[in-house]
Amino acid sequence: MSVNGAKDGDAAGDLKAPIGLLAELTHRCPLQCPYCSNPLALERVNGELSGEIWLDVLAQAAELGVLQLHLSGGEPTVRRDLEDIVAQAARLGLYSNLITAGVLLTRERLQVLADRGLDHVQISIQDSVAANADRIAHYAGGHAKKLQVARWTRELKLPLTINAPVHRQNIDSLPAIIELAVALGAHRLEVAHVQYYGWALENRQALMPTRAQVLHSAELVDKARTRLKGVLVIDFVVPDYYARRPKPCMGGWGRGIITITPSGNVLPCHAAQSIAGLAFDNVRQRRLKDIWFASAAFNAYRGTHWMREPCRSCEFRELDWGGCRCQALAFTGAASNTDPACDKSPDHAAFTAIALTDSSRPAPPFAFRRPRAAR
Numbered sequence: 113m114s115v116n117g118a119k120d121g122d123a124a125g126d127l128k129a130p131i132g133l134l135a136e137l138t139h140r141c142p143l144q145c146p147y148c149s150n151p152l153a154l155e156r157v158n159g160e161l162s163g164e165i166w167l168d169v170l171a172q173a174a175e176l177g178v179l180q181l182h183l184s185g186g187e188p189t190v191r192r193d194l195e196d197i198v199a200q201a202a203r204l205g206l207y208s209n210l211i212t213a214g215v216l217l218t219r220e221r222l223q224v225l226a227d228r229g230l231d232h233v234q235i236s237i238q239d240s241v242a243a244n245a246d247r248i249a250h251y252a253g254g255h256a257k258k259l260q261v262a263r264w265t266r267e268l269k270l271p272l273t274i275n276a277p278v279h280r281q282n283i284d285s286l287p288a289i290i291e292l293a294v295a296l297g298a299h300r301l302e303v304a305h306v307q308y309y310g311w312a313l314e315n316r317q318a319l320m321p322t323r324a325q326v327l328h329s330a331e332l333v334d335k336a337r338t339r340l341k342g343v344l345v346i347d348f349v350v351p352d353y354y355a356r357r358p359k360p361c362m363g364g365w366g367r368g369i370i371t372i373t374p375s376g377n378v379l380p381c382h383a384a385q386s387i388a389g390l391a392f393d394n395v396r397q398r399r400l401k402d403i404w405f406a407s408a409a410f411n412a413y414r415g416t417h418w419m420r421e422p423c424r425s426c427e428f429r430e431l432d433w434g435g436c437r438c439q440a441l442a443f444t445g446a447a448s449n450t451d452p453a454c455d456k457s458p459d460h461a462a463f464t465a466i467a468l469t470d471s472s473r474p475a476p477p478f479a480f481r482r483p484r485a486a487r
């Protein structure tokens with residue numbers, strides 16, 4: 113499908129249906145990870161979409177051509193209608209992935225979710241060492257509960273991904289985290305260096321690893337991939353601050369993924385609301401298909417028409433799509449500038465220097481969302 117009047121390389125000339133929908137069902141979460149990518153100002157429970165609206169949105173997504181549904185948050189299991197949402201996904205033939213911290217699940221509820229058609233579970237862990245994991249998540253007993261939920265997931269024969277955000281306060285545990293994923297019977301492990309948006313930006317100095325630590329972690333992952341071939345797939349995400357080239361953020365703005373916030377705003381990426389001046393459509397007012405193909409926010413940075421130099425004439429412009437617009441705005445003051453993670457950006461040297469400075473200083477205490485609410 114294409115958008116009327118759009119040309120190749122323009123806003124949406126070769127635009128196809130999105131493959132994935134990231135449904136942020138809520139921003140509520142019992143954990144307080146200091147790198148949480150949710151916005152600093154969380155959406156409130158009384159603004160959340162009803163289950164009825166979500167069921168309709170999923171039907172619209174399937175009609176549009178979406179294949180994969182990622183149920184996320186916050187913590188999606190705080191929603192009591194999660195079972196209905198999962199059942200609707202199964203009815204529509206959407207592959208459903210529950211992205212959960214795990215701490216609120218019981219075996220009975222997981223069984224019901226599996227019976228309703230849940231296809232996959234992704235559980236985040238903060239460390240392999242329980243005391244440090246619970247300190248980082250600001251939630252006592254959380255790590256042990258996560259391991260239990262991971263075991264139930266496998267007992268119920270659901271495929272399991274372990275997601276391990278890494279940073280200077282847990283990176284030494286990486287070998288043990290890999291072994292833990294194997295022991296839990298995970299099919300996939302995501303070793304994701306923290307990306308510095310949302311709460312992670314607030315806690316950047318407390319989280320930033322040294323360059324040597326990042327290089328060492330890449331070596332460990334390479335060796336583990338070879339050793340565990342056929343046992344565990346390991347994805348590895350490098351921190352932008354130590355990269356030479358940016359990642360194609362979300363596979364390119366408005367190219368393959370739709371994010372819907374708890375209150376129904378439709379975004380090209382989960383951090384896009386940080387870009388002041390972009391108005392986002394809401395599923396309460398506009399059909400998803402119309403938003404995907406024709407909304408001003410999706411077309412603003414789609415393709416290459418918006419690029420300035422050095423991206424505009426760069427050979428990689430249709431590979432990384434200029435990197436991340438939110439990071440370009442946050443660091444350079446303009447969302448249409450080159451992502452400073454790119455070494456062709458005039459801001460790259462200053463960007464890299466921040467990582468070297470932060471990682472060379474002692475780590476300050478974490479800033480938590482609810483500092484007094486530790487359990």
Ligand code: SF4
Pocket residue numbers: 141142143144145147148149150185186187213236
């Ligand atoms: S990153 Fe942590 S605090 Fe944020 S939603 Fe996930 S589990 Fe909750």
Ligand code: SF4
Pocket residue numbers: 357358422423424426427428429430432433434435450451454455456457
């Ligand atoms: S200049 Fe732009 S398109 Fe080229 S590699 Fe850097 S970010 Fe990518």
